[in-house]
Amino acid sequence: MTRLRTxxxxxxxxxxxxxxxxxxxASLARHSGARIELFHAVTGFAPGEATHRHSGRGxxxxxxxxxxxxxxxxxxxxxxxxxxxxxxxxxxxxxxxxAHEAIVRRARTVEADLVVAECHAHHVGSRWFLTNTxxxxxxxxxxxxxxxxxxxxxxxxxxxxxxxPQHAHDKPGxxxxxxxxxxxxxxxxxxxEVHAAHAYMPLATTVPAAMPMPVPTWVPDDATEVHxxxxxxxxxxxxSLGRIPRARRHLLPGPTASELEALTRRLRAQxxxxxxxxxxxxxxxxxxxxxERLLDHVPCDVLIVKPHGFRSPxxxxxxxx
Numbered sequence: 001m002t003r004l005r006t007x008x009x010x011x012x013x014x015x016x017x018x019x020x021x022x023x024x025x026a027s028l029a030r031h032s033g034a035r036i037e038l039f040h041a042v043t044g045f046a047p048g049e050a051t052h053r054h055s056g057r058g059x060x061x062x063x064x065x066x067x068x069x070x071x072x073x074x075x076x077x078x079x080x081x082x083x084x085x086x087x088x089x090x091x092x093x094x095x096x097x098x099a100h101e102a103i104v105r106r107a108r109t110v111e112a113d114l115v116v117a118e119c120h121a122h123h124v125g126s127r128w129f130l131t132n133t134x135x136x137x138x139x140x141x142x143x144x145x146x147x148x149x150x151x152x153x154x155x156x157x158x159x160x161x162x163x164x165p166q167h168a169h170d171k172p173g174x175x176x177x178x179x180x181x182x183x184x185x186x187x188x189x190x191x192x193e194v195h196a197a198h199a200y201m202p203l204a205t206t207v208p209a210a211m212p213m214p215v216p217t218w219v220p221d222d223a224t225e226v227h228x229x230x231x232x233x234x235x236x237x238x239x240s241l242g243r244i245p246r247a248r249r250h251l252l253p254g255p256t257a258s259e260l261e262a263l264t265r266r267l268r269a270q271x272x273x274x275x276x277x278x279x280x281x282x283x284x285x286x287x288x289x290x291x292e293r294l295l296d297h298v299p300c301d302v303l304i305v306k307p308h309g310f311r312s313p314x315x316x317x318x319x320x321x
Contacts, residue, residue: 014074180242
């Protein structure tokens, strides 16, 4: 993610403009000169779209083509929304499923540099609602994914990068560099500032692998300080690669999800940049649990970045007609 040329905005319902996602994409497009494509995956029929019986392959194909064209026309109505004024915007709808695979395929086709999707809150102060499609994109989309959550317009935003300098979660070491790269690009385009953050568990609450929950354990003060200093040194080395000033480095003793949520609120950050690696088995469940708590409660937009070389298992062609 070194330039922004094409932004793919996902539209779940062509009759309901995703205003937050449109505003985010428009802001980035105006600063970078990128173009926007609005994309809708047709995965089924809305009420009234399939009122006639069709037999044979020809009529069925005709019906699919008609529904797809109707959805594309609806997207063109969204493209005329005031937030997209003076931004180059195109529209595309295609019959493809599941939705997350359709989005990945379209992003590859148009060589998108960023995929933008909108999240919703159940009500003010409640948890945010991420659909199954959102979670699958977090896991499987090889292209950076911006989840639009906040209603605040970008105004010289503070961008927080969640680093993992010790790779406690087995993340590839170069992922931190990718995160810093993406954050600096957004800061450059939006005239924002980048903050680096790392949350770690103090030595006194380090838990043996066999234990399900942290267990407080007494340790000598000097050992605690050595532990903290080792983490601090590793964090500083990585933050220095991104040329992050010391005043914008935040080393947070405590659980990752709660500490990052508190930091983004305290800084009034508008974007949190974090990494994601598709996993299987226990590690995937553990890391997924941390990410789920964070994404449910963090008040700002979230940019999900994969490591260089990540290969999405989403097939190039759709599985079936």
